[in-house]
Amino acid sequence: MNTILTIIRKELKDSLRDRKTLISAVLMPALAVPLLILGITKLQQRLNDKERNKQLKVVLYNAPAALQSLFTDPKIQLINNIPLNQAKDSVSAESYDAILDFAPGFEKSIDSLQAGTLSFYFKSTNEIVEKRINEKLELYKSAILSARFSKLNLSQGMLKPLDVHTMDVASTKEQIGVLLGGFIPYFFILFCYLGCMYPAIDMLTGEKEKGTIETLLTVPASRFSILMGKMIAIAIIGVCAAIMTMSGMFMVVRLSNGIPPEILKAISDILSVKFILMLFAMLIPLSIFFAGILSAVAIRASTFKEAQSYVTPMSFVVIIPAVIALMPGMKLTWETSWIPILNIALATKEIVSGTIKNLQYLLIVFSLIAFAGIAVLLSIRQFSNEKNILK
Amino acid sequence: MITVSKVSKKYALSRKQQHELQTADTTVFAVNDVSFECKPGSIYSLLGPNGAGKTTTLRMIATLLHPTQGTIQVNGHDVVENSQEVRKTIGFLTGSTNLYDRLTPLETVKYFADLHKMPEALFRQRKDQLFTQLGINDFLNKRIGQLSTGMKQKVSIARTMIHNPDVVIFDEPTSGLDVITANNIISLIRDCKSEGKTVIFSSHIMSEVDLLCDELSIIHKGRIIYADTMDAFRAISHGKSLTETFINIVQSNK
Numbered sequence: 001m002n003t004i005l006t007i008i009r010k011e012l013k014d015s016l017r018d019r020k021t022l023i024s025a026v027l028m029p030a031l032a033v034p035l036l037i038l039g040i041t042k043l044q045q046r047l048n049d050k051e052r053n054k055q056l057k058v059v060l061y062n063a064p065a066a067l068q069s070l071f072t073d074p075k076i077q078l079i080n081n082i083p084l085n086q087a088k089d090s091v092s093a094e095s096y097d098a099i100l101d102f103a104p105g106f107e108k109s110i111d112s113l114q115a116g117t118l119s120f121y122f123k124s125t126n127e128i129v130e131k132r133i134n135e136k137l138e139l140y141k142s143a144i145l146s147a148r149f150s151k152l153n154l155s156q157g158m159l160k161p162l163d164v165h166t167m168d169v170a171s172t173k174e175q176i177g178v179l180l181g182g183f184i185p186y187f188f189i190l191f192c193y194l195g196c197m198y199p200a201i202d203m204l205t206g207e208k209e210k211g212t213i214e215t216l217l218t219v220p221a222s223r224f225s226i227l228m229g230k231m232i233a234i235a236i237i238g239v240c241a242a243i244m245t246m247s248g249m250f251m252v253v254r255l256s257n258g259i260p261p262e263i264l265k266a267i268s269d270i271l272s273v274k275f276i277l278m279l280f281a282m283l284i285p286l287s288i289f290f291a292g293i294l295s296a297v298a299i300r301a302s303t304f305k306e307a308q309s310y311v312t313p314m315s316f317v318v319i320i321p322a323v324i325a326l327m328p329g330m331k332l333t334w335e336t337s338w339i340p341i342l343n344i345a346l347a348t349k350e351i352v353s354g355t356i357k358n359l360q361y362l363l364i365v366f367s368l369i370a371f372a373g374i375a376v377l378l379s380i381r382q383f384s385n386e387k388n389i390l391k
Numbered sequence: 392m393i394t395v396s397k398v399s400k401k402y403a404l405s406r407k408q409q410h411e412l413q414t415a416d417t418t419v420f421a422v423n424d425v426s427f428e429c430k431p432g433s434i435y436s437l438l439g440p441n442g443a444g445k446t447t448t449l450r451m452i453a454t455l456l457h458p459t460q461g462t463i464q465v466n467g468h469d470v471v472e473n474s475q476e477v478r479k480t481i482g483f484l485t486g487s488t489n490l491y492d493r494l495t496p497l498e499t500v501k502y503f504a505d506l507h508k509m510p511e512a513l514f515r516q517r518k519d520q521l522f523t524q525l526g527i528n529d530f531l532n533k534r535i536g537q538l539s540t541g542m543k544q545k546v547s548i549a550r551t552m553i554h555n556p557d558v559v560i561f562d563e564p565t566s567g568l569d570v571i572t573a574n575n576i577i578s579l580i581r582d583c584k585s586e587g588k589t590v591i592f593s594s595h596i597m598s599e600v601d602l603l604c605d606e607l608s609i610i611h612k613g614r615i616i617y618a619d620t621m622d623a624f625r626a627i628s629h630g631k632s633l634t635e636t637f638i639n640i641v642q643s644n645k
Contacts, residue, residue: 002505002508003506003508006502006505006506007506010491010494010498010502013494013498014491014493014494017493017534018493210489211485211487211489212489212490212491214450214453214455214483214485215483215484215485215503215550215551216506217454217455218453218454218455218478218481218483219478219503219506219507220475220476220478220479220506220507220508221506222475386455386456386457389455390450390455390456
């Protein structure tokens with residue numbers, strides 16, 4: 001036991017002094033999600049604002065007066081006296097944004113309570129143009145409709161025979177569970193793996209590559225204790241990376257503006273002691289599972305590069321079950337409870353929503369522990385093979 | 392005391408290795424029926440060209456590899472049956488060994504002392520003695536990555552000797568070192584002898600062997616092709632250089 005502790009202490013000290021481990025296990029996971037969320041939302045907002053405030057160049061042909069007045073807007077520039085073909089080319093070339101070409105007899109059709117035909121030319125590569133023009137057309141349409149209703153002496157209810165009052169009985173917590181529940185495990189599973197990856201290569205392949213393993217294996221400590229010490233150190237770093245990921249996620253939620261207070265409250269409810277304990281009970285075996293698998297692979301490689309070429313593609317294998325868990329309709333069942341990674345992702349979703357069944361949760365923890373055990377055994381087998389441990 | 396009796400180490404060859412070695416054999420002997428004995432207070436040398444089987448032999452003595460056939464005993468303990476006891480009594484130093492760059496010399500030596508389960512008081516006493524003797528005190532808290540090769544070599548020595556092993560195994564300990572740095576190792580080997588330790592070292596440099604050893608074996612293609620005292624080896628040289636005699640012995644066994 002003392003030997004295992006000695007190894008863990010040394011490996012953690014050694015790893016914490018390594019900039020690469022610090023980046024992959026602490027900095028990246030803590031900053032990735034906030035940067036991703038803040039960066040993307042900010043960028044999207046900026047692009048949206050830019051498109052919203054852009055002055056659109058619109059060409060109208062035979063437009064009725066009522067519509068023309070709707071297009072009298074400082075953010076719209078109306079182009080006149082230009083042949084239709086030339087205008088179409090300009091829309092293709094993006095020098096104009098849209099064309100509305102009203103068919104001859106349009107106003108007559110409207111007056112006789114028929115549908116008026118018009119052609120709307122735009123480029124679908126720019127969604128905002130379509131949206132902005134449609135908003136104007138909608139205004140025009142409702143003006144026509146209310147004129148027709150009053151002309152025919154009809155009530156507005158004619159068009160809206162159903163008055164549905166929708167009542168969502170899902171609690172805010174459950175709604176967040178569906179919304180965020182999938183993303184939380186996706187990120188912490190990924191970063192837990194990435195957090196374990198570098199230390200595993202460093203502690204096993206690194207020792208082989210540098211030749212330090214020869215001296216280490218001539219001390220009176222069993223190979224089992226040496227490997228266990230290393231694996232526990234790797235798993236601790238993996239858990240730490242997952243914690244950093246979640247802290248980063250919750251920090252961004254806390255710090256970003258415009259989140260309704262009921263959602264903030266629901267998020268604080270989610271972050272209860274029970275949730276954290278339940279998550280840890282799954283996270284620890286998951287991390288040991290990763291540490292075991294990664295060690296088994298890293299032991300076989302004789303150089304850092306070789307090890308990296310094995311474990312980097314493995315991260316896709318880790319992501320796939322987490323992505324499957326994000327799919328709508330993917331539910332935790334007795335079958336999916338057995339599949340590692342997928343089960344932890346689905347269970348987190350249910351824990352966040354507060355809908356997890358105790359027995360199912362226990363089964364998941366048990367299955368994760370079993371898989372962690374198999375991974376550790378696999379790694380012990382590789383480590384006991386003298387062909388693997390010496391260069 | 393090291394007793395190696397009729398030891399062989401056989402490796403299975405992969406297809407690729409068979410192709411590289413241009414052989415149809417599926418196995419190869421890295422060490423083939425080797426026997427010798429190293430006594431306390433004397434220095435035993437394994438001399439041989441690259442790939443002769445020196446490192447494999449030393450790794451088997453150091454419990455890193457298991458012999459395919461034969462037995463090895465270190466201070467009366469079998470290296471396979473009782474490897475933990477063997478490891479308590481050995482110190483192993485190789486020329487290619489590196490250290491942990493991000494630890495300091497003090498942390499490195501303490502790590503190995505802890506793995507040897509040394510009591511704190513004994514560790515301090517031994518560390519003070521070794522650090523003063525080797526002059527490590529000037530840089531004991533610097534990261535090893537920032538040290539010169541000579542300083543690193545001193546730390547390697549301190550790490551190997553911290554638990555005061557009875558049996559010391561050196562695998563080409565001076566390879567890649569300059570003469571001044573190599574001299575640290577030469578004095579260490581001499582000190583080990585005067586302290587009555589059992590010393591075995593491998594080398595392909597005749598001058599080093601001539602300088603230090605009491606008994607030598609020449610190993611070639613896994614087999615011992617010459618074994619005698621250093622004095623006897625000098626005698627058969629008849630005034631020729633020792634290196635020339637070594638080359639002649641190896642070539643006559645091709």
